[in-house]
Amino acid sequence: MCSSSSAEQQQDQEAEPIRIKKKRNGTGRKKIEMKKIEKNSSRKVAFSKRRKGLFKKGCELCRLCGAMIAIIVFSPKGRVYSYGYPTADFVIKQFQSEADEENQYNVGDERGSISLPHEENCETDCVSENSATEEEEENEEVYWWEEDIEGLELEELERRRACMEELRDNMASSLEEIMERRFSERDLLGNDRVPR
Amino acid sequence: MCSSSSAEQQQDQEAEPIRIKKKRNGTGRKKIEMKKIEKNSSRKVAFSKRRKGLFKKGCELCRLCGAMIAIIVFSPKGRVYSYGYPTADFVIKQFQSEADEENQYNVGDERGSISLPHEENCETDCVSENSATEEEEENEEVYWWEEDIEGLELEELERRRACMEELRDNMASSLEEIMERRFSERDLLGNDRVPR
């Protein structure tokens, strides 16, 4: 989890032995073919789970390695979902501004050639040909936007601060909105799900 | 694996029993705390592995569910990596154009709402598939995306909050430090720029 706490770990350990393993024999994961899931309902469920998992992985990458990231997903119906750190917009902007330069290592498409995920191997084919691996000059402990920030003009700093603030506000209101909804649903007890 | 084939499955089963388990006793995965990996080399390895894994997950999401996707990752050093289907640029463009339209309510970084009024050119071009039929009956049963939104819930929100907080702290301290220096420089020297 991207969210972790030392506290909860101990609790888990306590709980484990106590837990009753009701071996409701039966189902379980199965290997699936890497092609479009035909059954409509199954596909939806898979989409939902996997999108969530993807975002989580993205978050972890940021937390563990100090990376910035933007993930945008369109469901087959055109619904959009995105995840970003610090924000999708910010990362996208960076990405586009660097579009001209060529310090990129892209995969599965990018500025030209299309390599098709639908063509079997997502692993080797899609993963960038970039092997120009780490020629990183061990700057130890400094994220680029941090070291970079020193050279920025106040104007840029202000822009970033604003971005941060906006994000925070969005976050706050989203939380509020959700909590509100949850409570109202709870209050309506007898009723069904509150339609949105 | 994103790559799979009916053929290789059988092969696997044949191979399995033959494989010699050289139990080189010892290591193995361990749970790690979800915070920045301090050891430089480890962090880089993790970044590399996880980035790869992330792209693969993205690919699978597209293949299995017929989604479009764009993933952009900046290493802490500022190197860019991206994955996209059909193309990162294409997906980003869609994303941005939609952002302009009536701003739907975002969930933090997420926008979860409808869109497809116009001609789904991506339907045909980008995402192969879609047996016209099944794509339509979305009326019956609980709407899958409801489950989706609810699934976001606290866990995801908490994760984001944590990321936000960390970023804010980083930003804040960086800003503070810089401003502090600038002002002190200005105060001490009056007007001239002080070389760093």
Add this chain to the structure above:
DNA sequence: TACTATAAATAAGG
């Protein structure tokens, strides 16, 4: 980079 022991993600079914 290769490999193993484990932690995680997730396909099915309830």
Add this chain to the structure above:
DNA sequence: CCTTATTTATAGTA
């Protein structure tokens, strides 16, 4: 949403 059975993803090492 849950739970379980497995498949995957990977942290730690050599």
